[in-house]
Amino acid sequence: MKKLLGLLLALGLLSGCGDDDGGPGGQIIPPRLLSEVALENDAEIVEFLETHFYNYEEFQGPITPDFDFKILIDTIAGENADRTPLLEQVISKVINVNSIELGLSEEENDIPHTLYYLIPRQGVGPNPSVADSVFMRYTGKLLDDTEFDASNTGVWLNLPGIQAPGAGSGARGFAEGTAFINSGGEPIINPDGTFDVEGFGVGIMFMPSGLGFFNNSQGLIPAYSPLIFEVNVLAMIEADHDQDGIPSILEDLNGNGYMYDDNTDEAEEREFRQPLFADFLDLDDDNDGIRTSEEISIDADGNITFPDSDGDGIPDYRDPDS
Numbered sequence: 001m002k003k004l005l006g007l008l009l010a011l012g013l014l015s016g017c018g019d020d021d022g023g024p025g026g027q028i029i030p031p032r033l034l035s036e037v038a039l040e041n042d043a044e045i046v047e048f049l050e051t052h053f054y055n056y057e058e059f060q061g062p063i064t065p066d067f068d069f070k071i072l073i074d075t076i077a078g079e080n081a082d083r084t085p086l087l088e089q090v091i092s093k094v095i096n097v098n099s100i101e102l103g104l105s106e107e108e109n110d111i112p113h114t115l116y117y118l119i120p121r122q123g124v125g126p127n128p129s130v131a132d133s134v135f136m137r138y139t140g141k142l143l144d145d146t147e148f149d150a151s152n153t154g155v156w157l158n159l160p161g162i163q164a165p166g167a168g169s170g171a172r173g174f175a176e177g178t179a180f181i182n183s184g185g186e187p188i189i190n191p192d193g194t195f196d197v198e199g200f201g202v203g204i205m206f207m208p209s210g211l212g213f214f215n216n217s218q219g220l221i222p223a224y225s226p227l228i229f230e231v232n233v234l235a236m237i238e239a240d241h242d243q244d245g246i247p248s249i250l251e252d253l254n255g256n257g258y259m260y261d262d263n264t265d266e267a268e269e270r271e272f273r274q275p276l277f278a279d280f281l282d283l284d285d286d287n288d289g290i291r292t293s294e295e296i297s298i299d300a301d302g303n304i305t306f307p308d309s310d311g312d313g314i315p316d317y318r319d320p321d322s
Contacts, residue, residue: 027205031104031215032224034097034111041208041226042114047088048143048226049116051076053083059120059202069121069202071230073145090116090206095176097210101165101258105212115173115222116206123182124200128236129256130175131160131248134183135235141228148220154234160241160248160259160280173211174229176257177203183236201233241280244292246304246317251280264318288320295322 002084019130050197055072058064076083116321128134135156158178163172184200205228207314212227221227237247253262260278263269265287269276285292295317306315309322316322 009063031106033106034102034104034108034210034214036087036098038097038111038113038208038210039225041210041224043219044074044143045114045116045226046087047209049087050085052086053080054086054089054118054120054204056084056089056120062146069232070198071118071120071202071204073228077219083253090118091180092116093176095173095211095257097172098261101163101172101260102210102214103165103255111210113173113210114207115208115211117177117180117203118205119181119203121200121202123233124185125183125201126235126236127182127201128159128179129238129257130163130179131241131252132239132307133158133237134178134233136178137232137234139230142221143226143228146220148218154232158239162240163258165260171207171212171227171229172258173205173207176211177205177207177229178231178233179257181231181233183233187235195233200218203233204228204230242283242292244283244285244317245296245298246292248280250304251278251285253279259267265320268320286318286320288322292317 050151052073053076054074055070058067059069073086074080076085092114093115095115097113098110099106099108129200133156135154136151137154138149138151139147141147159175163175181201181203184197187195187197189195204274207227207229209224209226212225213221213223215223217223240246241248248259252259253263253264259280262279263276263278264285265282266276268274269289283291283293295307295315296309299305306317308315310319312319312322314322
């Protein structure tokens with residue numbers, strides 16, 4: 001089974017594939033509207049959450065020594081007819097998605113998509129942001145229980161890479177959902193060189209295709225499929241992708257959790273036909289010829305301040321005429 005990293009290229013951009021649906025006789029059918037699919041997917045997910053439950057009793061103390069902290073989902077029926085449905089236990093978050101994020105030609109902006117998530121066990125360590133790197137185990141499934149991806153031993157994932165924009169975009173909802181789950185404690189090194197992590201966070205998320213792969217079928221994932229991810233967050237690292245001294249999450253200037261729509265010098269990059277770099281990937285955020293790292297101040301304790309030399313309310317690192 002291909003791993004999630006195998007689906008993603010350097011910064012998480014998925015391997016190229018057709019982003020149109022094939023019709024009869026090879027006819028190309030344009031992608032459906034985000035707004036239309038979002039409503040359909042939400043109805044599918046809600047129906048699933050209404051009719052399924054998870055093994056919540058096993059997560060309620062005391063925990064048995066052999067419990068593997070796996071989330072098991074089953075249908076509410078028969079001897080399980082009295083189980084509490086997932087819909088009564090999940091938390092929801094509305095995330096606005098723009099068509100440009102998925103490389104769609106039909107412009108749609110701020111289309112609400114609901115992410116549902118559940119955290120049966122919160123971790124004892126810090127929680128990552130959508131801009132960080134995490135070491136985690138995960139399993140990806142469709143609503144019909146088809147498993148399309150898994151990492152059972154653990155893998156490092158670059159969360160903003162997973163939400164990279166364009167045709168064949170990665171699963172933005174995966175990064176958004178992971179950010180709610182705390183990591184575990186300090187690693188315990190075993191004599192054979194392996195390690196264990198105690199107190200890791202366990203969560204599961206249910207996302208519409210607009211927070212997943214939308215119209216891009218991927219292996220066992222059909223186009224427009226809602227996705228389920230069960231995750232164990234073992235460890236995290238606060239990331240500074242461009243090594244400019246500013247943690248990547250602080251370069252999400254509009255605070256919407258999407259790292260690629262914050263580009264201070266986009267106008268200049270377009271004017272001079274330069275590659276477009278979001279601020280968290282840009283060594284010189286304002287394109288003034290002075291590196292961002294030289295226009296901020298970091299004290300001995302790692303505290304960052306942002307000088308504003310001309311007092312215009314715009315910090316130097318984002319002000320080309322400071």
